[in-house]
Amino acid sequence: MSSAWSWYVIVLVVLNLAGCVWLLRWTGKRRPGDPKPEDTSHWWDGDITEYNKPMPRWWLGLFYITVVFAVGYLIYYPGMGAWAGTSAWTSAREHDADKAEADQRIAAAFAPYADKPVEELARDPVALRHGQAIFANHCAACHGADARGARGFPDLSDDIWHWGGQPQDVLTSVMDGRQAAMPPLAGALGSAAKIDQTIAYVRSLSGLPVDSQQAAAGAAHFAGLCTACHGPEGKGNALMGAPDLTDKYWLYGSDPDSIRETLVLGRNGNMPAHAALLGPARARVVAAWVYSRSHGEAKPQ
Template identity: 55%
Template sequence: MNTGWSLYVIILVVINIVGCAWLLWVTSRRRGNDGKNTAETTGHVWDGDLTEYNKPLPRWWINLFWITIVFSIGYLAWYPGFGNFAGTSGWTSAKEHDAEKAEADARLEEAYGRFAGMAIDEVAKHPEAVAFGARLFANHCAQCHGSDARGAKGFPNLTDNDWLWGGSPDQILTTLLQGRQAAMPPLAAAIGGDVGVTEVTAYVQSLSGIKADPALAEAGKARFAGVCAACHGVDGKGNPMLGAPNLTDDVWLYGSDFATISEGINKGRQGMMPAHEPIIGDTRVRLVGAYVWSLTHGKDAAAQATP
């Protein structure tokens, strides 16, 4: 807060406190010499004997207001609230937040600590750990993958067995810890412009059994082998080391229609999975990984955990 705003707050607080004190003092003066309430009337009389009086507040009520004013002055001396004055206690909302966070982290670490360093398929054998992971997933992952983990356009479905970067426990853990960066470059110029994009699109559709023009698909096969096969393989089955998807199945991250595929070839794709180790730490990442693993291996994990 700069000096100008600080002075504004100070003046406003002083005016309010002094104004309240003045109002109470004026009200207190409206008493007789004996200290009792004077019986002044407003001049309004009904039915001959029903008179409206204008009496001051009772003494006990006024004293409560004086106590409130004294309390407010003490509060402003102890806590910040008087402009830039920090208060004699040194309290700040940031310090309180940090203290509460440290206390909460200690409790969570006690609950999560026994799963530290475990492989996610081992963690998945513990129902409590999977429940922890589900809540962490809802907080940190559902924004992209959905609350049911079925994903959306551009965000993978985690409930099937199709994995861009590999579906082993170590590969999933690496994805969560370090993140992933897709690198599908614009390829229109490399494969022959609009004609090449059309032909390769037709060939890619034919790989997964989608009906496509045979002549265009055949022409696109040679272009695919010369450029696209470097990542997706000659057979189009992809490469988990590069995050290159399998083009021969029926799983499509962005869509399988002609326009969507040709757009991806023409403009490229730059999907990004952020690294979560810096965000939630190694142990919590393993709990999330255990939950993700359980979505496709839940029955297997439960069977192994059963004596």
Template identity: 55%
Template sequence: MSSAWSIFVIILTVLMIVGCTWLLWSTSRPIKGEGETTGHVWDGDIREYNKPLPRWWLFLFYATIIYAIGYLAYYPGLGNFAGLSGWTSAKEHDAQRDEAEARLAPLFARFENMPIEQIARDPDGLRLGRSVFGNYCAMCHGSDARGAIGFPNLTDSDWLWGGTPDDILATVLDGREGLMPPLAAALGSDLAVSEVAVYAQSLSGRKVDPAMAAAGKRRYDTLCIACHGADGTGNQALGAPNLTDDIWVYGGSLDAIRKAINEGRHGQMPAHRDIIGPVRARLVAAWVWAQSQPEGTAATP
């Protein structure tokens, strides 16, 4: 919060407290015509009298004001003033996290150095891995790990960066960043972009215009071969997808492929090493790896 906003909040808060105090004090003073009726009558015999608030009620209001002043002095609430206690929500969060970590440490301890393949055959390990995945990965890859447009399906055998247990663990721990540059300017025309897109579709076995695909292949061999390979099977060292299996992260329609060629793609998986730690990363990597294995290879979670 800037100094200007901090001063504004402090002044506004103090004025509100002073205003409430003044209002209580002014209404507690003797009033003209006290004890007389106001002339308002309900249901024939219920009359409104002109009387101040009862003393005990006023004292309760004054007590709330005193409590508010004490609270604002002890806890942060007056702009940038940190409060006498030094309390912060970040410290509270860290304390609760540390308490939870200490409580759960024995549960995770036995998986610390266990090979991922072995965790994948351990029902308890898979249950924990699935829980971690649901908390940290499902928002992108879905609760069933089948992904969505822009987020890879983790249950098949198609991997951008490699599907071995060690590859998956490295992805979880350190993240991945895949970049396809926009190629519209290099190709020079919409027709050229369409030709390359049609050739990309042909690599996955789709029926396309042969002339368009042939023209697209010549352009592909000039610009795209460096990442996706001469045969279109991609390069896991670069995160370049395999174009021959008809599995498309961003969609395989002509328009979707044209959009990728024209504008490029920038996919980023954040690193989770500092978020979930190495043991939880190992557990979630085991669960993810198990989803892509033939049935019976891994234990049922």
């Protein structure tokens, strides 16, 4: 906070406190010329009148005590601009202390799982229950509460894994994240006709209905541009995250328009790394739950 803003806040605080004290003093006593307490000329229903009596002293005393408390509070805690207070308290320091305490409790709770293999944890119902809760907090926003994914977010409950479905592969995805990139190929293909032919061939790889002549022409384009990642047979490459194009699963859709969008604009899939957020033990537990979804291991109780 700049010194100008600091002084601005200080002046406002002082004026508010001084104004409260002045208001209490001004309203707490009678002045010459004031009507009698029982004589205000404000009558209702013939026998109800508004009195003009000062506030009781005990009530005024409570207000003064409140002002004194406010002054003490502003001396001890920050509140007067850049003044840190005699306690040097900060919300950031309190947050860090609370977080450190919570981290210690979490570390103790998950310590038994820190060194166990993912496949072993996938057979532990208690570990799976913890993993499911972690997944709900950190992963469900993209993959859904049931891990079935959505358009652009992989289904984790089937047996199709773009980056490999072995326990260590799943753990690596959770810990280090994944970055997939499908480059735009419109310029390389050169024409709308060649794009349509490539779309037809790609759809034919998974048995979708296509024009056979277009698919045959698209095979040459695929061989020249796509086999480096997807392989000569279109079966993909888990080391690069390149999906198998011969199965029935399509991350962004199998209709011609969706595939055209992929070819023309490319795709960029980003799975963020969770190692720093979860730590190795919790990452291992959630990886076990994800692994269990497609490998039929124990279910959480």
